[in-house]
Amino acid sequence: QVQLQESGPGLVKPSETLSLTCAVSGYSISSGYYWGWIRQPPGKGLEWIGSIYHSGSTYYNPSLKSRVTISVDTSKNQFSLKLSSVTAADTAVYYCARFTMPQYYFDYWGQGTLVTVSS
Amino acid sequence: QSALTQPPSASGSPGQSVTISCTGTSSDVGGYNYVSWYQQHPGKAPKLMIYEVSKRPSGVPDRFSGSKSGNTASLTVSGLQAEDEADYYCSSYAGSNNFGVFGTGTKVTVL
Numbered sequence: 001q002v003q004l005q006e007s008g009p010g011l012v013k014p015s016e017t018l019s020l021t022c023a024v025s026g027y028s029i030s031s032g033y034y035w036g037w038i039r040q041p042p043g044k045g046l047e048w049i050g051s052i053y054h055s056g057s058t059y060y061n062p063s064l065k066s067r068v069t070i071s072v073d074t075s076k077n078q079f080s081l082k083l084s085s086v087t088a089a090d091t092a093v094y095y096c097a098r099f100t101m102p103q104y105y106f107d108y109w110g111q112g113t114l115v116t117v118s119s
Numbered sequence: 120q121s122a123l124t125q126p127p128s129a130s131g132s133p134g135q136s137v138t139i140s141c142t143g144t145s146s147d148v149g150g151y152n153y154v155s156w157y158q159q160h161p162g163k164a165p166k167l168m169i170y171e172v173s174k175r176p177s178g179v180p181d182r183f184s185g186s187k188s189g190n191t192a193s194l195t196v197s198g199l200q201a202e203d204e205a206d207y208y209c210s211s212y213a214g215s216n217n218f219g220v221f222g223t224g225t226k227v228t229v230l
Binding site for chain 2: 038045046047048059061062063095100102103104105106107109110111112
Protein backbone atom coordinates (compact mmCIF):
# COMPACT_ATOMS: atom_id res chain seq x y z
CA GLN A 1 0.00 0.00 0.00
CA VAL A 2 1.41 3.35 -1.04
CA GLN A 3 1.63 5.84 1.82
CA LEU A 4 2.74 9.46 1.84
CA GLN A 5 3.56 11.63 4.87
CA GLU A 6 4.19 15.37 4.83
CA SER A 7 6.53 17.02 7.34
CA GLY A 8 7.82 20.50 7.99
CA PRO A 9 7.27 23.66 10.05
CA GLY A 10 3.68 24.57 10.80
CA LEU A 11 4.46 28.27 11.11
CA VAL A 12 6.41 30.41 8.65
CA LYS A 13 7.05 34.15 8.82
CA PRO A 14 5.99 36.44 5.95
CA SER A 15 8.64 36.87 3.23
CA GLU A 16 10.41 33.68 4.30
CA THR A 17 10.55 30.32 2.50
CA LEU A 18 8.10 27.50 3.23
CA SER A 19 9.79 24.08 3.13
CA LEU A 20 7.99 20.73 3.25
CA THR A 21 9.05 17.13 2.66
CA CYS A 22 6.94 14.16 1.60
CA ALA A 23 8.19 10.72 2.61
CA VAL A 24 6.89 7.86 0.45
CA SER A 25 6.56 4.27 1.65
CA GLY A 26 5.24 1.17 -0.06
CA TYR A 27 6.48 2.29 -3.47
CA SER A 28 9.86 3.30 -4.86
CA ILE A 29 9.82 6.78 -6.40
CA SER A 30 12.48 5.54 -8.83
CA SER A 31 9.99 3.02 -10.26
CA GLY A 32 8.00 5.73 -11.98
CA TYR A 33 4.98 8.01 -11.65
CA TYR A 34 4.99 11.70 -10.98
CA TRP A 35 4.74 13.12 -7.47
CA GLY A 36 3.01 16.37 -6.66
CA TRP A 37 1.96 19.03 -4.19
CA ILE A 38 -1.54 20.44 -3.78
CA ARG A 39 -2.74 23.02 -1.27
CA GLN A 40 -6.08 24.05 0.22
CA PRO A 41 -6.56 27.36 2.04
CA PRO A 42 -8.86 27.07 5.07
CA GLY A 43 -12.46 26.73 3.91
CA LYS A 44 -11.50 26.95 0.25
CA GLY A 45 -10.84 24.70 -2.74
CA LEU A 46 -7.87 22.73 -4.00
CA GLU A 47 -4.97 24.24 -5.94
CA TRP A 48 -2.29 22.23 -7.76
CA ILE A 49 1.18 23.59 -6.98
CA GLY A 50 3.46 21.42 -9.07
CA SER A 51 4.73 17.92 -9.83
CA ILE A 52 8.04 16.12 -10.35
CA TYR A 53 9.16 12.89 -12.03
CA HIS A 54 11.84 10.66 -10.49
CA SER A 55 14.25 11.90 -13.15
CA GLY A 56 13.80 15.43 -11.85
CA SER A 57 11.53 16.80 -14.60
CA THR A 58 9.17 19.33 -13.09
CA TYR A 59 5.87 21.00 -13.92
CA TYR A 60 4.66 24.03 -11.98
CA ASN A 61 1.38 25.94 -11.74
CA PRO A 62 2.04 29.04 -13.87
CA SER A 63 0.60 31.28 -11.14
CA LEU A 64 3.17 30.04 -8.60
CA LYS A 65 6.06 29.12 -10.88
CA SER A 66 8.28 32.06 -9.95
CA ARG A 67 8.23 31.08 -6.26
CA VAL A 68 8.13 27.26 -6.34
CA THR A 69 10.87 24.64 -6.39
CA ILE A 70 10.13 20.93 -6.18
CA SER A 71 12.96 18.43 -5.85
CA VAL A 72 13.29 14.67 -5.41
CA ASP A 73 15.68 12.53 -3.37
CA THR A 74 15.37 8.96 -4.65
CA SER A 75 17.92 7.67 -2.10
CA LYS A 76 15.55 8.70 0.72
CA ASN A 77 12.40 7.98 -1.30
CA GLN A 78 11.07 11.46 -0.70
CA PHE A 79 10.38 14.71 -2.50
CA SER A 80 10.27 18.30 -1.30
CA LEU A 81 8.56 21.63 -1.81
CA LYS A 82 10.00 25.10 -1.36
CA LEU A 83 7.78 28.16 -1.72
CA SER A 84 9.58 31.48 -1.37
CA SER A 85 8.44 34.96 -0.33
CA VAL A 86 5.33 33.68 1.40
CA THR A 87 2.43 35.86 2.49
CA ALA A 88 -0.72 35.21 4.50
CA ALA A 89 -2.36 34.07 1.25
CA ASP A 90 -0.09 31.03 1.31
CA THR A 91 -1.65 29.79 4.56
CA ALA A 92 -3.14 26.41 3.68
CA VAL A 93 -3.18 22.69 4.24
CA TYR A 94 -0.46 21.30 1.98
CA TYR A 95 -0.90 17.80 0.57
CA CYS A 96 1.56 15.60 -1.27
CA ALA A 97 0.24 12.97 -3.67
CA ARG A 98 1.18 10.46 -6.35
CA PHE A 99 0.31 11.83 -9.74
CA THR A 100 -0.39 10.13 -13.07
CA MET A 101 0.52 11.90 -16.30
CA PRO A 102 -0.84 12.84 -18.77
CA GLN A 103 -4.16 11.60 -17.41
CA TYR A 104 -3.77 14.17 -14.63
CA TYR A 105 -5.09 12.49 -11.53
CA PHE A 106 -3.82 11.98 -7.96
CA ASP A 107 -4.43 8.45 -6.66
CA TYR A 108 -2.59 8.38 -3.31
CA TRP A 109 -2.55 11.34 -0.92
CA GLY A 110 -0.80 12.26 2.29
CA GLN A 111 -2.90 13.33 5.27
CA GLY A 112 -1.94 16.98 4.76
CA THR A 113 -0.14 19.47 6.95
CA LEU A 114 -1.34 22.94 7.91
CA VAL A 115 1.15 25.72 7.29
CA THR A 116 0.32 29.13 8.72
CA VAL A 117 2.10 32.26 7.51
CA SER A 118 2.23 34.77 10.34
CA SER A 119 4.71 36.92 12.18
CA GLN B 120 -6.10 29.36 -15.70
CA SER B 121 -9.53 29.73 -14.07
CA ALA B 122 -11.00 27.10 -11.79
CA LEU B 123 -13.64 24.80 -13.27
CA THR B 124 -17.18 25.79 -12.28
CA GLN B 125 -19.19 23.55 -9.96
CA PRO B 126 -22.47 24.28 -8.13
CA PRO B 127 -21.76 25.19 -4.47
CA SER B 128 -24.16 22.61 -3.14
CA ALA B 129 -26.31 19.59 -4.04
CA SER B 130 -28.52 17.36 -1.96
CA GLY B 131 -30.67 14.26 -2.00
CA SER B 132 -32.42 11.83 0.29
CA PRO B 133 -30.98 8.41 1.08
CA GLY B 134 -31.45 6.09 -1.87
CA GLN B 135 -31.88 8.91 -4.36
CA SER B 136 -29.38 10.09 -6.97
CA VAL B 137 -27.50 13.36 -7.16
CA THR B 138 -25.56 14.70 -10.13
CA ILE B 139 -22.80 17.32 -9.89
CA SER B 140 -21.70 19.31 -12.92
CA CYS B 141 -18.21 20.58 -13.71
CA THR B 142 -18.01 23.19 -16.45
CA GLY B 143 -14.81 24.23 -18.15
CA THR B 144 -13.75 25.19 -21.65
CA SER B 145 -12.50 23.57 -24.84
CA SER B 146 -8.97 24.07 -23.45
CA ASP B 147 -9.54 21.76 -20.49
CA VAL B 148 -12.66 19.64 -19.93
CA GLY B 149 -13.75 19.76 -23.56
CA GLY B 150 -10.32 19.18 -25.00
CA TYR B 151 -9.24 16.03 -23.18
CA ASN B 152 -10.77 12.90 -21.66
CA TYR B 153 -8.75 13.54 -18.52
CA VAL B 154 -11.37 14.56 -15.97
CA SER B 155 -11.13 13.21 -12.43
CA TRP B 156 -13.32 13.53 -9.34
CA TYR B 157 -12.36 13.60 -5.66
CA GLN B 158 -14.38 13.14 -2.46
CA GLN B 159 -13.26 15.00 0.65
CA HIS B 160 -14.69 14.53 4.12
CA PRO B 161 -14.08 17.29 6.70
CA GLY B 162 -10.51 17.32 7.95
CA LYS B 163 -9.48 14.52 5.60
CA ALA B 164 -7.42 14.29 2.44
CA PRO B 165 -9.24 14.09 -0.90
CA LYS B 166 -9.94 10.58 -2.25
CA LEU B 167 -9.90 9.74 -5.96
CA MET B 168 -13.36 8.54 -7.04
CA ILE B 169 -13.27 8.78 -10.85
CA TYR B 170 -10.45 9.23 -13.36
CA GLU B 171 -10.32 9.60 -17.15
CA VAL B 172 -13.95 10.81 -17.12
CA SER B 173 -15.63 7.54 -16.16
CA LYS B 174 -13.14 5.02 -14.75
CA ARG B 175 -13.40 3.94 -11.12
CA PRO B 176 -10.34 3.03 -9.02
CA SER B 177 -10.43 -0.31 -7.25
CA GLY B 178 -12.57 -0.11 -4.13
CA VAL B 179 -14.83 2.75 -5.24
CA PRO B 180 -18.48 1.64 -5.26
CA ASP B 181 -20.20 1.44 -8.64
CA ARG B 182 -22.77 3.88 -7.24
CA PHE B 183 -20.32 6.54 -8.41
CA SER B 184 -20.22 7.20 -12.15
CA GLY B 185 -18.79 9.89 -14.39
CA SER B 186 -19.55 11.24 -17.83
CA LYS B 187 -18.76 14.17 -20.10
CA SER B 188 -20.53 16.14 -22.80
CA GLY B 189 -18.73 18.97 -24.53
CA ASN B 190 -17.16 21.28 -21.96
CA THR B 191 -19.12 19.87 -19.01
CA ALA B 192 -18.32 16.77 -16.99
CA SER B 193 -20.67 15.20 -14.46
CA LEU B 194 -20.45 12.97 -11.42
CA THR B 195 -23.54 10.98 -10.45
CA VAL B 196 -23.94 9.33 -7.08
CA SER B 197 -26.75 6.77 -7.15
CA GLY B 198 -28.38 5.20 -4.11
CA LEU B 199 -27.17 7.98 -1.82
CA GLN B 200 -25.86 6.88 1.55
CA ALA B 201 -25.08 8.92 4.65
CA GLU B 202 -21.34 8.43 4.14
CA ASP B 203 -21.56 10.11 0.72
CA GLU B 204 -22.06 13.46 2.45
CA ALA B 205 -18.83 15.30 1.62
CA ASP B 206 -17.23 17.90 -0.64
CA TYR B 207 -16.58 16.83 -4.21
CA TYR B 208 -14.01 18.37 -6.56
CA CYS B 209 -13.51 17.82 -10.27
CA SER B 210 -10.18 18.27 -12.01
CA SER B 211 -9.02 18.36 -15.61
CA TYR B 212 -5.84 18.41 -17.64
CA ALA B 213 -5.51 21.78 -19.39
CA GLY B 214 -2.66 21.32 -21.83
CA SER B 215 1.09 21.53 -21.60
CA ASN B 216 1.12 25.28 -20.82
CA ASN B 217 -1.49 25.46 -18.07
CA PHE B 218 -1.19 21.84 -17.11
CA GLY B 219 -4.20 21.26 -14.88
CA VAL B 220 -6.99 22.79 -12.85
CA PHE B 221 -9.41 21.87 -10.05
CA GLY B 222 -13.08 22.74 -9.80
CA THR B 223 -14.59 25.10 -7.24
CA GLY B 224 -16.07 22.24 -5.22
CA THR B 225 -19.59 21.05 -4.38
CA LYS B 226 -20.90 20.21 -0.94
CA VAL B 227 -23.22 17.20 -1.12
CA THR B 228 -25.75 16.89 1.70
CA VAL B 229 -27.71 13.72 2.38
CA LEU B 230 -31.06 14.86 3.72
